[in-house]
Amino acid sequence: MTTATLSSLGFVPTMGALHAGHLSLVEAARRRNRHVAVSIFVNPTQFGPHEDFSRYPRPIEKDLQLCEAAGVDLVFLPSVEDMYPAGAPPMRIDLPAQMTPLEGAYRPGHFSGVCQIVAKLFNIVQPAAAYFGEKDFQQLAVIRAMVRAMDMPIEVVGCPTLRDNDGLAMSSRNQYLTPTQRQRGLSISHALFEAQRAVANGEANAQLIRDRMIAILNDATLAPDVPTHLDYAAIVDPDSLVEIACIKREARALVAMKVGTTRLIDNVALLPPTTTQH
Ligand code: AMP
Secondary structure, eight states, X not given: OOHHHHTTEEEEEEOSSOOHHHHHHHHHHHHHOSEEEEEEOOOGXXXXXXXXXXXXXXXXXXXXXXXHHTTOSEEEOOOHHHHSOXXXXXXXXXXXXXXXXXXXXXXXXXXXXXXXXXXXXXXXXXXXXXXXEGGGHHHHHHHHHHHHHTTOOOEEEEEOOOBOTTSOBOOGGGGGOOHHHHHHHHHHHHHHHHHHHHHHXXXXXXXXXXXXXXXHXXXXXXXXXXXXEEEXXXXXXXXXXXXXXXXXXXXXXXXXXXXXXXXXXXXXXXOOTTOOOO
């Protein structure tokens, strides 16, 4: 393959059950690259032993139709055996502790599995650019760090989170939710939007904002019968992922909450009045 062809390939790694959020990454790639490749692979090494690997949705035919309609040039659809051949001991990437607070603390080994599969996919697909959603904000940070640390010649492009009209961040896992659970899950985006509003109006005290978020997240009025468990509601520096006390420049609010048996994550940028989004 020549450099010219290489430089024209944009890549969107996914686990399938595609929705408009995934397709927005394809669109972003189509705008910037001549060819677009999508991978669909539910990667076992990024799931914990009690997570939803076996029940994760796999509507392959529908996904292929969506890719075709979106103008994807190539879909890479490997099997688990293709990616992890029996007898070949898999190598994992060891992540520094500062990359693995938040999701890393609740899903031990998750980001190591993500880096393992993404590194393998990068080597197979050899894209010039790869597109990841801000929906998985920490994943995007981890991939950027991996690419930098391993000198991978790939541009990592972060893309904004797509939401349904009610505000719920699109996710393949939303299809697990019953209508009442979905109602309850809306408290996540409500809490994040409230944090965003407060910061835009000049509130800089992260603890105060966090308390407000937690009050909204714990408010079960909309769906009192749905069990929830808040894993974290955090306000962090977007680069270091370290929790901050005072919001002086752009920060990030992140939430992970179990609604029924479905674990949902979401996040937003917090922009103090004097900052402009970049
Ligand atoms: P997944 O199939 O969940 O592994 O996601 C594949 C890619 O799509 C990841 O880079 C995600 O961050 C991204 N993605 C998932 N949901 C959304 C969304 N609602 N908006 C934008 N990107 C998303």
